[in-house]
Amino acid sequence: xxxxxxxxxxxxxxxxxxxxxxxxxxxxxxxxxxxxxxxxxxxxxxxxxxxxxxxxxxxxxxxxxxxxxxxxxxxxxxxxxxxxxxxxxxxxxxxxxxxxxxxxxxxxxxx
Amino acid sequence: xxxxxxxxxxxxxxxxxxxxxxxxxxxxxxxxxxxxxxxxxxxxxxxxxxxxxxxxxxxxxxxxxxxxxxxxxxxxxxxxxxxxxxxxxxxxxxxxxxxxxxxxxxxxxxxxxxxx
Numbered sequence: 453x454x455x456x457x458x459x460x461x462x463x464x465x466x467x468x469x470x471x472x473x474x475x476x477x478x479x480x481x482x483x484x485x486x487x488x489x490x491x492x493x494x495x496x497x498x499x500x501x502x503x504x505x506x507x508x509x510x511x512x513x514x515x516x517x518x519x520x521x522x523x524x525x526x527x528x529x530x531x532x533x534x535x536x537x538x539x540x541x542x543x544x545x546x547x548x549x550x551x552x553x554x555x556x557x558x559x560x561x562x563x
Numbered sequence: 564x565x566x567x568x569x570x571x572x573x574x575x576x577x578x579x580x581x582x583x584x585x586x587x588x589x590x591x592x593x594x595x596x597x598x599x600x601x602x603x604x605x606x607x608x609x610x611x612x613x614x615x616x617x618x619x620x621x622x623x624x625x626x627x628x629x630x631x632x633x634x635x636x637x638x639x640x641x642x643x644x645x646x647x648x649x650x651x652x653x654x655x656x657x658x659x660x661x662x663x664x665x666x667x668x669x670x671x672x673x674x675x676x677x678x679x
Contacts, residue, residue, distance in 0.1 A: 494672040
């Protein structure tokens with residue numbers, strides 16, 4: 453069953469703007485990961501944040517995790533047209549480290 | 564970094580035929596591999612967990628006789644869609660876990676299956 457749910461489902465912005473995507477989940481997690489998928493391609497791992505972490509950075513990416521609200525956000529700063537893709541959050545919980553994916557956010561960055 | 568190679572990237576087959584999809588970990592040993600299915604603009608749904616040297620574990624609702632999984636070595640898992648039907652048309656993606664860590668998931672590039 454799906455655990456994470458991304459919001460918004462679709463996001464359209466201009467190059468240079470920041471893009472923020474949110475992910476909410478229902479049960480306690482071990483880890484939360486964000487992935488990127490270009491149309492018709494496989495997934496690329498972006499960031500993993502553990503349940504005891506609150507924020508992580510990687511280049512233009514910033515991920516936050518609020519376990520009290522069971523939510524995470526992915527911020528892409530100074531977006532580029534090449535950032536156009538679908539972004540998924542995935543959580544794992546309990547004794548299983550198999551990630552369960554949300555439906556994703558489709559991001560379009562206009563040049 | 565860890566690389567997973569998935570082949571073929573796309574395949575078109577006739578109804579009733581079988582299709583085999585390969586997933587290889589190129590620079591690490593993967594005791595566990597995962598097979599996902601993705602419908603257009605939908606999430607990835609886990610189909611099964613493939614364990615080297617043992618039977619795969621299928622998710623509820625996935626027909627094990629239709630989706631045969633073989634994980635005969637630490638670097639190769641195969642998914643065979645048997646007697647394919649148009650409703651099996653989908654995007655199939657494999658993922659492997661790097662045995663060096665519990666948290667390293669690497670995905671293949673996916674296979675677009677079209678059954679006509």
